[in-house]
Structure formats: structure tokens, C-alpha cells
Amino acid sequence: MTNLLYTPNQLLIRKLETIFDLTDEEKKALMALRIQTSEIKKKRDIVSIGDSPFQCCLILEGFACVYKLTIDGKRQILALQLPGDIPDLQSLHLNMLDINIASITPCKLGFIQHEDLHTLCERYPRLIAAFWRETLVQASIFREWLLNNGQRDSYTRIAHLICEIMVRLNVVGLVHNSSFDMPATQDELADATGMTPVHMNRVLQALRANGLISNHKNKVTVPNWDKLKETGQFESLYLHLLNKPIS
Amino acid sequence: MTNLLYTPNQLLIRKLETIFDLTDEEKKALMALRIQTSEIKKKRDIVSIGDSPFQCCLILEGFACVYKLTIDGKRQILALQLPGDIPDLQSLHLNMLDINIASITPCKLGFIQHEDLHTLCERYPRLIAAFWRETLVQASIFREWLLNNGQRDSYTRIAHLICEIMVRLNVVGLVHNSSFDMPATQDELADATGMTPVHMNRVLQALRANGLISNHKNKVTVPNWDKLKETGQFESLYLHLLNKPIS
DNA sequence: CGACCGATTGACGACCATCAAAGGTAGTGG
DNA sequence: CCACTACCTTTGATGGTCGTCAATCGGTCG
Numbered sequence: 001m002t003n004l005l006y007t008p009n010q011l012l013i014r015k016l017e018t019i020f021d022l023t024d025e026e027k028k029a030l031m032a033l034r035i036q037t038s039e040i041k042k043k044r045d046i047v048s049i050g051d052s053p054f055q056c057c058l059i060l061e062g063f064a065c066v067y068k069l070t071i072d073g074k075r076q077i078l079a080l081q082l083p084g085d086i087p088d089l090q091s092l093h094l095n096m097l098d099i100n101i102a103s104i105t106p107c108k109l110g111f112i113q114h115e116d117l118h119t120l121c122e123r124y125p126r127l128i129a130a131f132w133r134e135t136l137v138q139a140s141i142f143r144e145w146l147l148n149n150g151q152r153d154s155y156t157r158i159a160h161l162i163c164e165i166m167v168r169l170n171v172v173g174l175v176h177n178s179s180f181d182m183p184a185t186q187d188e189l190a191d192a193t194g195m196t197p198v199h200m201n202r203v204l205q206a207l208r209a210n211g212l213i214s215n216h217k218n219k220v221t222v223p224n225w226d227k228l229k230e231t232g233q234f235e236s237l238y239l240h241l242l243n244k245p246i247s
Numbered sequence: 248m249t250n251l252l253y254t255p256n257q258l259l260i261r262k263l264e265t266i267f268d269l270t271d272e273e274k275k276a277l278m279a280l281r282i283q284t285s286e287i288k289k290k291r292d293i294v295s296i297g298d299s300p301f302q303c304c305l306i307l308e309g310f311a312c313v314y315k316l317t318i319d320g321k322r323q324i325l326a327l328q329l330p331g332d333i334p335d336l337q338s339l340h341l342n343m344l345d346i347n348i349a350s351i352t353p354c355k356l357g358f359i360q361h362e363d364l365h366t367l368c369e370r371y372p373r374l375i376a377a378f379w380r381e382t383l384v385q386a387s388i389f390r391e392w393l394l395n396n397g398q399r400d401s402y403t404r405i406a407h408l409i410c411e412i413m414v415r416l417n418v419v420g421l422v423h424n425s426s427f428d429m430p431a432t433q434d435e436l437a438d439a440t441g442m443t444p445v446h447m448n449r450v451l452q453a454l455r456a457n458g459l460i461s462n463h464k465n466k467v468t469v470p471n472w473d474k475l476k477e478t479g480q481f482e483s484l485y486l487h488l489l490n491k492p493i494s
Numbered sequence: 495c496g497a498c499c500g501a502t503t504g505a506c507g508a509c510c511a512t513c514a515a516a517g518g519t520a521g522t523g524g
Numbered sequence: 525c526c527a528c529t530a531c532c533t534t535t536g537a538t539g540g541t542c543g544t545c546a547a548t549c550g551g552t553c554g
Contacts, residue, residue, distance in 0.1 A: 143315065520530090
């Protein structure tokens with residue numbers, strides 16, 4: 001686990017700023033928001049389908065994921081959750097969770113009471129738009145994944161996924177020298193892209209052989225962003241970032 | 248096209264009521280909302296990726312869809328939009344559209360100005376939660392489609408899709424005697440499930456042969472809901488309906 | 495050191511894609 | 525009213541991408 005670059009509140013603010021213009025007053029209010037932290041081991045469920053949480057979970061450190069299972073036990077990873085993300089923000093208005101959220105790596109988590117969020121939004125109504133927008137961006141990412149998993153072949157698909165991870169890590173300051181931490185296993189990447197781990201392995205090898213990525217341990221390096229982006233047919237519009245990412 | 252069962256405002260209210268408890272006062276306010284109607288031929292784009300609409304589009308009659316294209320022109324249908332749906336509700340807070348919306352059949356549409364919606368929500372703040380919740384349900388459907396398209400085989404997948412359509416049509420009163428209008432072509436269903444039209448055709452034949460569905464023209468009949476539901480592994484939790492659907 | 499987890503490799507098979515052509519059906523126009 | 529056309533559905537043959545099964549290798553941690 002890397003060291004924390006920000007306090008929980010600072011991270012939340014930084015994240016929201018990537019998609020919403022916050023005033024100084026709003027930032028101050030967000031700085032005062034109560035966030036209770038805790039830690040969790042890798043590969044542990046954080047909340048589960050059917051739960052009715054009274055708080056939202058902010059990823060502070062580590063990777064997490066949103067997933068669902070079919071009746072016969074096949075897992076689809078629906079989203080990767082990176083530092084700054086709030087995977088169950090939806091629970092503010094959908095009382096019963098329709099998803100599972102689990103840690104991929106050991107994670108440091110921040111919990112925000114629904115009540116506190118509602119109070120905050122009452123006093124600063126523009127923040128409603130900020131959080132709403134965040135849930136809309138999440139939805140947009142689901143759509144892009146549908147396109148990616150449904151219409152692109154595995155090679156393109158994985159290139160696209162890596163692009164997304166890199167851009168999203170970059171906005172929270174977790175990319176340095178075209179390198180970033182990517183601790184998801186091939187098994188998890190496979191479940192995110194709807195393929196088998198065996199095939200995932202082979203495609204990753206192809207990407208490496210073609211010089212699109214290189215990796216050592218959990219560290220991924222992208223020597224040629226433009227080439228990877230082109231290979232993955234990656235267009236960042238769907239992330240709705242205020243500032244153009246990377247390129 | 249079937250006749251309108253409701254006025255545009257009544258349809259909107261009925262739809263919102265399936266996921267949110269409206270007070271009489273709120274209903275009255277919604278009845279007064281200005282909705283401008285228009286018609287559109289089949290297979291026409293309503294709004295396109297890159298647009299920055301100043302209004303939202305309410306489907307009054309007919310089927311529409313949300314879709315995206317890959318660079319090489321492959322189409323993924325991301326959502327079917329049925330009467331009562333507001334496919335671009337997200338444009339309230341995401342200025343630039345990341346999707347295309349098109350009619351499948353000839354459609355009657357209602358347009359609501361963003362400005363009017365914002366004014367309405369200022370005066371009736373609970374309605375913010377209603378519309379926000381609607382966008383969250385849309386997101387939940389995207390997630391279920393990711394699971395469906397990524398992890399279920401084509402037979403199960405299509406059964407699931409038919410279940411969803413039936414339930415969603417039912418809540419707006421468009422299912423009678425286990426029958427409903429399903430005017431999407433096999434080509435469109437294929438693009439929604441990430442398969443080829445040829446294979447879609449064969450799977451539909453299998454479903455018919457097994458007595459799970461029968462159809463005549465655009466009319467689909469489901470003789471045994473429980474069986475179809477089981478085959479499609481369909482659980483309606485993800486639709487977040489206030490009243491339990493059908494079964 | 496042993497156990498475990500994840501990455502890798504190989505052989506084989508199946509589901510579904512692709513290509514091509516022929517029926518049906520509805521809408522259009524002469 | 526019928527011919528023509530366009531679109532959709534259906535069918536057949538073939539092939540490839542990716543899944544399945546199984547074993548090995550390598551690194552990490554107690």
C-alpha cells in the first residue's frame with residue numbers, strides 16, 4: 001500500500017473537483033465532514049447485496065470492486081473502485097443494495113453517515129449536484145463497459161480497461177512516470193471483462209509482446225500512451241472529467 | 248402504436264410512482280409541468296453523443312434505445328427505453344451527452360426543459376430524490392446488463408432480457424394477459440445482448456420450441472412466467488420497484 | 495521448508511461469429 | 525390491384541475466438 005497523499009477529506013475534495021467546480025466555502029464544509037476510517041484485508045466483502053447501509057464507503061487506499069454473481073456462481077466485476085471513489089453512493093437513495101462491494105487489495109476505507117451527507121447537502125445545495133453527478137459518471141462508466149465487453153475483442157477490450165484505470169488513477173495523483181500500481185489479479189481482470197483467466201493471461205502477454213504495456217510485480221508501465229489509447233479505442237469523454245486527462 | 252393510456256404528465260407520474268412515493272402536492276406540481284410533445288419516425292436519432300441538450304426527453308409511446316458505437320462501427324445497445332422512461336435524464340448534470348438515443352419504432356416524445364425541472368425541484372426538493380433515484384435505477388439496470396451479457400449464455404441471457412422488458416412494460420400498464428408489444432427487431436436485440444442477429448434468431452427459436460415464449464407479429468406472449476423467470480435467472484431487485492412486479 | 499496463490503503453458507472443444515442465400519411480410523407506387 | 529422493393533427472418537455451411545480442463549512453474553509468507 002502506498003502512503004496516503006491526502007487526508008480522507010482532502011481526497012474526497014480532490015476527487016469531486018475532477019468532475020465538479022467546488023467553491024471555497026463548499027470545500028471548507030467538506031473538510032468538516034465526519035469521515036470515520038477503518039482498514040480491511042484483501043478479498044473481503046465490504047457490503048453485500050440485500051444490505052441497507054446507513055453510510056457510504058469512500059476508498060482511501062487500495063483497490064476495491066463492485067460485483068454481482070449469477071445463480072450458478074459466476075462473478076461479474078462491474079466496476080473497479082480506486083482511491084477517491086464511493087462505490088455505494090447510490091445507497092443514499094436506493095435503500096437496498098443490489099450489488100456487492102469487496103476489497104481487491106488491503107484497503108483503507110472512510111465511512112460517511114448518510115445523515116451527515118444529507119445535512120451537508122441541505123446546507124450546501126450545490127453539493128447535491130456534485131454527488132448526483134458523481135453517480136451519473138459511475139453510470140456512464142457502466143455504459144462504456146457494456147460497449148467494451150459487448151463489442152470489442154479481447155485485445156482491444158483489455159487495452160481499453162488499462163487506459164481507464166490509468167486515467168482514473170491519474171486524476172487522484174497515483175500515476176508517476178507513466179507507471180502505476182495495478183494490484184488486481186488476472187482472475188479479477190478476467191471477471192471484469194467477461195473472459196477467462198487463461199485467456200486474460202494470453203492477451204496480456206500479447207500486449208506486452210507488442211510493447212503496449214510492461215509490468216513488474218504490480219507495477220504497470222505504459223511506454224506509449226497514444227499507442228495504447230489507439231489500440232483500446234479509448235476516448236475519455238465518458239469519464240466527464242473537467243480537465244482533459246493525460247494526453 | 249397503441250393508444251395513449253395517459254397524458255404525458257400522468258405517464259410521468261405513474262412512472263415515478265413505481266420507484267418513489269409522491270405526495271398529492273408533488274403530483275399536482277408534476278401535472279403542471281410543461282411537456283412539449285412531438286413525434287418521430289422509427290430508427291431515427293433523437294439526440295447524439297456530443298450534444299449538450301437543454302431539455303430531457305420522455306418516451307410517451309413506442310420503443311427507443313440508448314446506444315454507443317465503437318470506432319469501427321459496431322453498435323452496442325445499452326438500454327431499451329419504454330414509455331415513461333427518460334433516457335437523457337442524466338443531461339441535467341452531465342452537460343455533454345456520452346450516448347446516442349434513437350427511436351426503435353415510431354415514437355411519441357415529450358420534452359421537458361431543464362430549466363423547468365430545476366425550478367420544479369427547487370420548489371419541491373423531495374422531487375430531487377425522485378429524479379436522482381430514477382437515474383440510479385437506470386445505472387442499476389446497466390449493471391445487471393453487464394452481468395447478463397458478461398456471464399450468462401445466450402439462452403439464459405435472452406430469457407432474462409425478455410423478463411425485464413415484460414416487468415418494465417407491466418408497471419406502465421402495457422402488459423395484458425401475459426402479452427405485450429415487442430417491436431424491437433432481432434437485429435436490435437442482438438446488439439443489446441452483444442451477439443449476432445443470426446444467433447439471436449436461433450436462440451429465439453429455441454425459446455419458442457421450449458414453450459417459454461410465443462409470438463405473432465410484434466406480440467410476445469409468455470405462457471409460463473415462472474418458468475421464463477427461472478430460465479432467465481431473473482430477480483427483479485435491481486429494478487428497485489416499490490411494488491413487487493407480476494409474480 | 496512447505497503451503498498457497500497466482501501466472502503460465504498446452505491440448506482440445508464448443509459456442510457463437512461469419513458469410514451467403516433464400517423466404518416472408520409490409521409498405522410503396524404505378 | 526398487383527408488382528416491386530426494402531426490410532426482417534430464417535436456414536445452411538464453415539471457421540475462429542475464446543472457454544474448459546489440467547498440469548507446471550514461480551513467488552510469497554508463515
